[in-house]
Amino acid sequence: MPVKKSIFSALLLVPVFVFGQASNNSFLAPLASESLLLDIAHHNGHFVAVGERGHILRSQDAKQWQQLEVPTLATLTAVDFEQNHAWAVGHDATIVTSQDGGLTWQLQYQAPELEKPLLDVLFFDENHGIAIGAYGLFLRSKDGGKHWEKEMHPELLNPDDIEYMDELKQEDEDFYLQELQSILPNLNRVSFDGSKLYLAGEKGLLASSDDLGLTWQRMEIDYIGSFFDIQLTASGRLLAAGLRGNVFEWQDEQWLAIESGTSFTFNSIVSVDGNTTLILGNNGAILRLTGTKVDFKQTDDNKALISAVVSANSVIAVSEVGVKTWASEGQHE
Template structure:
């Protein structure tokens, strides 16, 4: 089975290790899939990995199944969550319906604006979906090979690939529900996608009641997939390890693009339709045509980038490792800032025009923009 090589995924794995090492007699992961997240007074100081504005509230996800809701007056309270594994991303389609994903193949759903979260999927079910697909594919290709004989090299290669996939998936299933999911995006309350480690892509058309494993992405190396985003024109983008970008147009996956050698961690569409891809070593690229073509944007830093937020005035904040933040009015000139807290900022949300809510391995911090130190 493929080993972890993506720095972003390694960072999230590190967050899990840090939390478990600080928890005496931590229960096995299988138990954590069945055990509700514990209410903790210090949840906002524990690692947090994702943030989304929901009206005037913020929804935050992170370690030990923690999901926090921040009210406009700054009060925080913890949601009721069915699992206590590390959560990695959250996405709401309206003020009621939302999904969160995390380690061990967890997909959670909330129908009440984030107050309560039920488990829709976990790695045990994903293993079953993958095994069913692989066994069916091997049987189908064996039947084709038997009918066509041994002269069709392409068919024989496809059969070899399917048998290898079956062996690999079987070995992965033996390890248990160990398939981290890293991002989630829903077009509406019914149709959505989740992506994750080892090239994992899952799709639902009924709000998560049933999920389909999608093996047809152009990703034979099973590179990790870190981000998924639907565009305003209906296209779907997936980005990940090795700078790979995958586009789904009119229901069909196109050949993969490699935008950069650096792994990509985040996709975001701005209000004017431009799309940004960002990641390792300050990789930042922009597309003006829905992801068909990309142009790199040079930055005065080598810090990896993890989060982005566009303010009401159209300006953009980017967040990254070691407390780095970048601000731009035009996507051409960027001002580099340093927060006093040197953790990795994995997500950002604006609180009006004067404050930023930042989440990362240091938990939640609300910083006044005028207090940030500009680096020259």
């Protein structure tokens, strides 16, 4: 299962109420590959990208893209593959699925009444997976997505809210559960290293889980801004990135800041190889970490880079203006 995720933070949480007609089919647009795309996966020789208005695109060479028919107009924020099965999630708590490598898609779940977007999805095998989103929204399936069950994780509460919520729980259990659904932080990104889960979210939330997300332990940090990705990279470094150019590395049981040289928000962390990691962000930001060396540059058009995969010495990224590619050791095209 590929480990890659991202978020275009300034856009995703604002228009969650706009895409209310999630049961309609996506519109086949001739310039879909140049529109807002929010995640990309590489599976079995094909690339699949997802984005606004229910767009799902598929390509063999990352140059020619085919837009697929999708049974939703909801903006799709993330996609994940396990074997030949795929799942994409998005606004209106929408989940669509494919059982043929991303060629055809079916609506699996949606709950527009929640008024919460799903922001990431991750499957451990063809049956067991989780989907996460705004205000602590957490769904789990153990049958490939045929049924999804909600979970509440109060252990992810901001430490400043714990005492208030404990008192509320003792006074009024029903109101406690209602309040919990509005006070939990946004869950932006989840990643899996094969044994441990990592979670990045709002208000300084970084957490880990040793039991596939049934319970979580916060990884405390002296920072209260939002994080949009956390990854154990191919070089063995556990990195977290988020608002205002903030990048941290987990060392000796603590988070240490890495000077990025920018205040642009970072959206995703991408392993190039066992020595090099890219961190992509708004305004075309590209931070390259190679050992202890840190290099920063921007794309010529300054458009937000949101997610990427690396294949055959190329970086294939999705952005606010569609797909972008460049040599993994070279300059942006």
